[in-house]
Amino acid sequence: MLPEDPVPDVAQRARRRIARRLLPFLLLLYIIAFLDRMNVGAAALQMPGDLGFSDRVVGLGAGIFFLGYFLLEIPGALIAERWSARRWIARIMISWGILTVLMAFIHTIREFYLVRFLVGAAEAGFFPAVIVYLTHWFRYADRAKAAAFFYAAMPLSYVIGSPLAGWLLGMSWLGLRGWRWLFILEGIPAIVFGVITVFYLTDWPRQARWLRADERDWITDELSREKQAKQRVRSYSIWQALRHRDVILLTLCYFFSTTGGYGINFWLPTILKRLSGQSDLKVTLLASLPYLAGFVMQQWNGWHSDRTGERRWHAAIPTLLCGLALFLAVVAGSNLALSVMLFTLVGACYFAYHPCFWAVPTVFLSESAAAASIGLINSVGNLGGFVGPLMMGYLVTRTRSFAPGLLYLVGSLFLSGVLMLTVGVGRRHAVAEQASQAVARNQ
Numbered sequence: 001m002l003p004e005d006p007v008p009d010v011a012q013r014a015r016r017r018i019a020r021r022l023l024p025f026l027l028l029l030y031i032i033a034f035l036d037r038m039n040v041g042a043a044a045l046q047m048p049g050d051l052g053f054s055d056r057v058v059g060l061g062a063g064i065f066f067l068g069y070f071l072l073e074i075p076g077a078l079i080a081e082r083w084s085a086r087r088w089i090a091r092i093m094i095s096w097g098i099l100t101v102l103m104a105f106i107h108t109i110r111e112f113y114l115v116r117f118l119v120g121a122a123e124a125g126f127f128p129a130v131i132v133y134l135t136h137w138f139r140y141a142d143r144a145k146a147a148a149f150f151y152a153a154m155p156l157s158y159v160i161g162s163p164l165a166g167w168l169l170g171m172s173w174l175g176l177r178g179w180r181w182l183f184i185l186e187g188i189p190a191i192v193f194g195v196i197t198v199f200y201l202t203d204w205p206r207q208a209r210w211l212r213a214d215e216r217d218w219i220t221d222e223l224s225r226e227k228q229a230k231q232r233v234r235s236y237s238i239w240q241a242l243r244h245r246d247v248i249l250l251t252l253c254y255f256f257s258t259t260g261g262y263g264i265n266f267w268l269p270t271i272l273k274r275l276s277g278q279s280d281l282k283v284t285l286l287a288s289l290p291y292l293a294g295f296v297m298q299q300w301n302g303w304h305s306d307r308t309g310e311r312r313w314h315a316a317i318p319t320l321l322c323g324l325a326l327f328l329a330v331v332a333g334s335n336l337a338l339s340v341m342l343f344t345l346v347g348a349c350y351f352a353y354h355p356c357f358w359a360v361p362t363v364f365l366s367e368s369a370a371a372a373s374i375g376l377i378n379s380v381g382n383l384g385g386f387v388g389p390l391m392m393g394y395l396v397t398r399t400r401s402f403a404p405g406l407l408y409l410v411g412s413l414f415l416s417g418v419l420m421l422t423v424g425v426g427r428r429h430a431v432a433e434q435a436s437q438a439v440a441r442n443q
Contacts, residue, residue, distance in 0.1 A: 030153030059393020068120030097190030148302025166284030254381025263388030290347020
């Protein structure tokens, strides 16, 4: 799962065992999370016609998820660090699974907005809880690869979910339209795996009966050494971390990247449908191509970032290229083949950025300071998931064209990339990164 390195056998055994035990299961949980998050985009192929919703209503409903998400993200991250990431992840999954099933039974705009808001509030804390959980198990030298493996769920969920959604949209069982079954059948797995999570995951290495004693001691000692290396540079309190220049910059970077990313993710099926005039199944298959490319590039970029020990450029360059590819897609206009190719490049670049981005906060922060900062970055940043779909819906309704909305997303992506280049230029951040890298090299 993670590549070998020239360290004693106990280290190789521990790294392998931890990766094989945790990463596939966390990947599966995040796939379930993104299937539940993206299904409203696929449902938008049928739901507006059935319920009489305009593009603006659907865009706002898609984005309002992130308002609920925003409110509870930082408390959720701290609960995961200070209480139990395992139990918190399980609670989150069961709650959002139940609410996703309820989405199948909405009939009015008010119900649509309310349930989407509650789904976002229920899911808040899941992502930072997992990122915090990874810092309990993976050393600095392995963290971007581990994050890349976990974050592969995002593009994979679209590769799996797009054709699955297209198939479900064609069904009509028990008098319910396909989009309603989409919510029911994608909400149930979250409930089931939420229960399984309680029994499968382990909060800390010292509690892991599935590790040998020498393996538990090795990973505990390595993570303790990394923590001490950071504290020798400077130890941050929660409030100091939340006011840290780089945390604020990372929050802005993530806000603008998610504005672009979720604006594209939600509207891509509709754009391809209107460009091609194909069936729902064929459209969802076309829409899966950017995510397949994203999966491949994400793994390569995470591997290369860990190999070189560099994070900032590995996050900034893909974001800038993503904005450029999206701009060219706007220029391509109604040329379907060229548009699909360029949207595929957009997906490849967008997903390549994430594992390197999320490795940055843990370079100079640890424990509760890192948990709170990750919660802040993810909660405020994900408000871009509200702004992106909403602005697209507003501009499409206002102009009867996708071009103005897509250009708005282009600007957001470019701004994110430029801001990313300013992260970590301070001396303390650089010293902390060098200290973490030195620990990694000596392992």
